[in-house]
Amino acid sequence: MIRQTLHEGWHFSATSGPVPDHVAGRRIPARVPGSTHLDLHGAGLIPDPYQHLAEAELTWLHRSGWRYELGVRTTPPAPGERLDLVLEGVDTVADVAVDGRVLGRTANMHRTYRFDARTALGSGRGALSVDLSPALEYAEQREAAMGARPHVNAHPFNAVRKMACSFGWDWGPDLQTAGLWRPVRLERWRTARLDTVRTLVTVEEDGTGRVEVHAAVERDDPGAELRVSAEVAGVRTEAVLPPGSHEAVAVVRVPEVRLWWPAGHGDQPLYPLRVLLHGADGVLDTHERRTGFRTVTVDTAPDEHGTPFTVVVNGRPIFAKGANWIPDDHFLTRITRDRLARRLDQAVGAHMNMLRVWGGGIYESEDFYDLCDERGVLVWQDFPLACAAYAEDAELWHEFEAEAREHVARLTPHPSLALWNGGNENLWGFMDWGWQEPLAGRTWGHGYYTDLFPRVVAELDPTRPYSPGSPASPGHALDAVHPNDQDHGTRHEWQVWNRLDHRAYRDHVPRFCSEFGFQGPPTWRTLTDWVHDDPLTTTSPGFLLHQKAEDGNGKLARGLAPHLPEPASFTDWHWATQLVQARAVAFGVEHFRSWWPRTAGALVWQLNDCWPVTSWSAVDGDGRPKPLLYALRHAFAPRLLTVQPREGRPTLVAVNDTGERWTTRLRVRRMRLDGTVEHESSLDADIAARSAQALELSDPALTPAEAAQEVLVVDDGRTRAVHTFAADRDLAYDPGAVTATAARVPGGYHITATASSFARDTAVLADRLAPDAEADTMLVTLLPGESHTFTVRTDADLDTAALTSAPVLRSVNSLFRP
Template identity: 65%
Template sequence: MIHQTLHDGWQLTAVSGDVPATVAGRSVRAEVPGSTHLDLLAAGLIADPYLDRVETDLTWMHRADWRYALAFEADAPGADERVELVFDGLDTVATIELNGELLGSTRNMHRGYRFDVRGSLRGGANELVVSFRSALAHAEEVEAELGRRDHAYPHPFNMIRKMACSFGWDWGPDLQTAGIWKPVRLERWHSARLASTRPLVTVDPDGTGRVEVHVDVERAGTAGLELLAAVGGQETRVPVDGDTGVATVLVPEADLWWPVGYGAQPRYDLSVALLADGEAVDASEHRIGFRTITVDTTPDEIGTPFTFVVNGRPVFVKGANWIPDDHFLTRITRDRLARRVDQAVDANLNLLRIWGGGIYETDDFYDVCDERGVLVWQDFPFACGSYAEEEPLRGEVEAEARENVARLVARPSLALWNGNNENLWGFADWGWAEQLAGRTWGLGYYTELLPSIVAELDPTRHYSPGSPYSPGDVHPNDPDHGTRHEWEVWNRVDYTHYLDHVPRFCSEFGFQGPPTWSTLTDWVHDEPLTPTSPSFLNHQKADDGNGKLDRGLAAHLPVPEDFADWHWATQLNQARAVSFGVEHFRSWWPRTAGAVVWQLNDCWPATSWAAVDGDERRKPLWYALRHAFAPRLLTVQPRDGRLVVVVVNDHDDDWSGELVLERRSFTGAVLAASRIDFAVRGRSTALLEPAAPLVTAADPEAEVLVATTGDVRAVHLFAEDRDLSYDPAPLSARVETVPGGYRVDVRAASFARDVAVLADRVAPDAVVEEMLVPMLAGESRSFLVRTDAVLDDPSALAGPLVLRCANALGAPVVRS
């Protein structure tokens, strides 16, 4: 197999649409893989789409058509040679011509295409042209042909197989990319090639690793074919009859791959070779891990559980939803993905859910998750819309699903195939049935087509029809069955209402907050900068987003008038809301078997639900997740009208010790105290009930319950911050220079809640190692800030806009 990459030398031209004069008629250098926006940006013809309100200036690109052209040299096809032009990904509606001959057309971003070019490729100079037309115009035409199906947001993203959030979402821009977004090449081969390689990796009951390598081959002659598979010092060689073959390799006493926190992630090299008359003509390499994985949905006395089981062990899922990490997908590098997944692991997460409005992620993403032991929940790309099941969509759905299931089947991190995001719920509750009037809406995809493809190509994994999903004749978002999305919180009720339900598995819940200060001010330049200034609002895509932020804040803290205080308060409230939900869900293990936060990451600089903002900076929420998902957790929870301390042990080892409980005044006086011995088995929880004097405050506005064992602490307040008699300025600090940055030594004169160092306000690269720490009166704590910056005034790290806590946002009443 000979590959000739075709990436260099492309030219891009706008060919139709309401194109500005500065762009019309001009050809610019095109980066491949890439997109039209990035090429125009590199040429200086547009401003950065993420900046201020530039997004709205670029709506002309929604209906523009484009021409990519490449002149390249190639050898003429040999007499017995197959030559194919291969596109791994085209975004999205394209026609392909080689030397003036039409090869074909595409209309699916989620799959690759292969064209036989023996009749059109010339020896010497060749011209390849890829013409893209407006994806929006195509989607509107399909909608007119098939009839409207309801969907979220203005554009009919459900009428085209393209990344849905390319058309905008409640956290992302409406830019509608176009371009050659994955590699393109010529492939030359003789005799035969591997059209598909699917290693099905499992573990036999005796611990033997089993690899069944299924291949599809394409022949170009009559040579006898063999399949050679080798892994872990073992190999198998079998003949290939027809166009398929299977080789099984057994690895005795295989080392098991585990999720992070449960064990190591050993992987094995699997080599697969296709032999023609004894000579290797094609090959593929894979890194595999031996493990078994399923989801336990056996009905119980409550309803239907949804518990991931890896290598026979139940796992509490500590997860986050994943969106494309940049709206411009070709800017996402392996290094960037590694940084993001490392941030997930550092926040104690063990699963990422690839949400259905995005893409099937790149091989780099799964490589990184395989290496780090992060489980991957993979949605098929359907989200928040009803999808027609007729052509021209059905054939594309089947083709993309087959290609991507086969591509990903060997990944040890891949834990679940999920049919869609919120579409079963949408049909049940959002008026779709009336609007559809009997037309198809996707149910056949989720309950017939997709599960049949998974059963055929990847029988090693669980398939769920949707998220949320409840089996049987119950509402798809029923808390007692399957998976649940909790969006009453954020949309309508206070975050304390997470307590209203004990779901079996919560696969979406979350709360908004703005990005870090440096990210915000790098991209938004309103003067003055306020929550309602024009560019700030352009980066707030949620319906009534600021109103929900303020209403959610007002239940707990005053809504500040000063923008810097508002920014900190809303970030803090986001962190509080989500950690409140996480601790509630974890306290109910094993009844609740997972909490998947919306969302880990952002695709641009926005006010959103993300824990890591679009410039890769950790928001306060990230630190809150690390605390709430810690392997060992103390959390104060209501049970049957009383307060209990739930001890959560997500270690294999048992956890025992002495729990110290104290009811203290904010000024440090111990008002009541007790000690409770506890012992909690590995991967389990225990409830400890404090005596009444500990949970009954004499002065609810000025007291705190503190639970401590070893280095694990929980605090519980008896009233909302807005009603508490905090010392508004309880902290003093000094800053010392240390290798790699600075140390901020902080002392609390009175109880200080959620102490934070917002270090990026001083140096854009600065990262503080810890944040949102409760400090008792008289305590001292050091906060390490990593930065390459040499500060003229290091004391700025202890300044009033940098060293923060909740106290100054509450009622400024000093209690003696």
């Protein structure tokens, strides 16, 4: 197999639509892989699509067509040699031609396309063209032909196989990308090639690793005898493909393999896998990956509470600590391996062990999965369907089946891949969102979730579990158990944020909460780099364009009001809403973890952003951690102390998500905000590994004389819980409780903050002073007399006075007026 990439020398030009005069008729250099938006911006023809109001200025691209062109030069195919044109990702609807001769048509950005180019490039030269039609217009035409199906967008994204959030979402821009978004190449081969390689990895009872390699081949010589060899960890085996056969199975058994574990449960050993296709003249094709040995199931056996949803790895039940994942940039070709590595390091640094790849995005890349393999991050991969009814006509069904078969087979080697899921909120939508009347009995996607996808997974990857949707109640018909029932399977909790205060998280004990969250603005640097309103307010035009949620600012205000004083300025509003986001989500996480093993997972909405926006993310669109990420680092910590209501009484719950017993003596103090201890006692705790245990607190510990002046502190010198007896807004905080000093150190600064009175959620918002400045931790609660030293990493020279005062040095206290 010889591969020739076709990435250099492309140009593109507009072919249809409301194209501005300064763009029409121009032949513009194109990057491949790339996007029309990025190349137009690179040529100086449009503003950066993320800047200020640019998104609204670029709607003309929604209905514009483009032609990509490349003059191809290659060695003419020899007799008996195949020459294929391979396009790994076309966004989205296109005719592919050489010298005007159409090789094929694409209508699915989630698929790889392969065209026989022997005749078209028989001379070794040709003009390759890809004519892209507007995906929006194609979707409108398909919707008219199939009949409209309900969805949650202004555009019929559910009628075309394109990333749903490309059409805008309640956190994403409506920019509707177009282009060649994955590699393009020529492949020349003889006799046969490896079409797909599926690697089914299991572990036998005696600890032997079993790798079952299913190699499907495409033949150009049906009479040739072929062999497939597979090698793992120095163990090699072969299988023969007699003339006319197209698949072989080679089984490799590796004795005494080291098991792959999720982060926090063990190591992540990876083994090289090499598959070769042999013919009479030698090696014809190769396939190389890494794999890991582990078993994964989901326990859904009914119990006294309903239907659990517990991920089990290597026989061990796992509490899934993590977040939902969206594409890390709306322009997918800008997502590099290094960028993914940073994002995954941020997740693991917050003690996460699972990411759910959400159904409005894409099947994630090999880089993403490789990095998750290395870091021990379990991946829940949705099939890309979200918040809509999907027609089950033959054309769309064919596209779904083709993409599912490609990606299920592709991802089999990755030990991080734990679960296939039918889609996002579509079962729930059918039941509750008013779809049934307009559907009037027409298909809406149920056949995908209950027939096509589980059948493909069972056929191609029986080593992994499948769930029909998120949320879903596995094993129960829709008309018998609601898909969002808290007692069965997975649940999305969106009453909090949409309607209720975050304290309402405690009203439900789900078996697995796969979505919940609360909004907050991006970091100050990210916000002001992209939004240029003067003055910057919550109602200024640029800010509102970068706040996509329905009544988002209203919900932020209602979420803040019961907990914190009314902000005195936009600067205070920015800090307060970030703080409420962090508080709300951590509150939910601690509640869910306190109910382990009844509740077996908490996946926050969402880890990341795809552009600079006010959203539910813990990491903003420029990759900067918001206070929420630091709050999650505490809430997901391996050992957690949290005060939770049990039978109407505040109760200490100790959560031990480590492999060792936690035996400790806890110091219990009820103290005034000035540090005066009103009650002190001790509590012995002996918490088994991987468990949560409720510990009763005494009446004196829970009975303040003045709720506004006292707090409860429980700690063992390493792990601490702080419980207030009133809302923050009602506590008698000292606004000047925190003072600080700063000193230059190699690589940045040390800022030592000291509290003269109880100081909650102390933070250093260093990005306000330099783009690269980032604190090592945040949201540190200081008792009177305590100090904490923050490390700020930066290459910049910073003003130490600015580092040690507002608006950089903040706490809850700083929101109160003297």
